[in-house]
Amino acid sequence: DQQVKQNSPSLSVQEGRISILNCDYTNSMFDYFLWYKKYPAEGPTFLISISSIKDKNEDGRFTVFLNKSAKHLSLHIVPSQPGDSAVYFCAATDYNNNDMRFGAGTRLTVKP
Amino acid sequence: GAGVSQSPSNKVTEKGKDVELRCDPISGHTALYWYRQSLGQGLEFLIYFQGNSAPDKSGLPSDRFSAERTGGSVSTLTIQRTQQEDSAVYLCASSLARAGGTDTQYFGPGTRLTVL
Secondary structure, eight states: OOSEEOOOSEEEEETTSOEEEEEEEOOTTOOEEEEEEEOTTSOOEEEEEEETTOSEEEETTEEEEEETTTTEEEEEESSOOGGGOEEEEEEEEOTTOSOOEEOOOEEEEEEO | OOSOEEEOSEEEEOTTOOEEEEEEOOTTOOEEEEEEEOTTOOEEEEEEEETTSOOBOTTOOSTTEEEEEGGGSOEEEEEOSOOGGGOEEEEEEEESSOTTTTOOOEEOOOEEEEEO
């Protein structure tokens, strides 16, 4: 059962523009959400997170938005840079469980 | 290098053989996770170790899969009688404590397993 879904397998944007990566989840028990970034031949690295008590968290060029009623979150990257080109995974967990559910990933390509 | 390391980086095996995958977590991290990523899929949780507590094996797909963590540090994931559907990238991650809190998981580079 895919409790976390990233419906866009790929996204291409021009350098300097905004990148918006989307993620949907089905489990209403999830209360903590994360985005990971993965370069080829490397493990995922943590990028940004958000607790369910918030609807927005910002860190530099990266902002995560959470819409609990829609069970949807998104990652905004502004401005996008070529070095942002990677696969981005959305993940969700709840404080009572040990497992973290990941989406299938979205491959972002930022063109110079 | 203080990151999570995994070995081997690549493993090709024949169907029916057993394989062992190794993970060295970051020193001092008490939590250790195994995930696998099949082609086109997200990361799938397999097993979780926390300190000296009994591991959470709820994600293991079959009894052919087992894992150990010796001395609270190094972990070995063993797959017996491998099948072609076991082909995936196996990722290990460690954190200071449970991922359910704010403790970030740090991932290793993964082991790419190919079962012929």
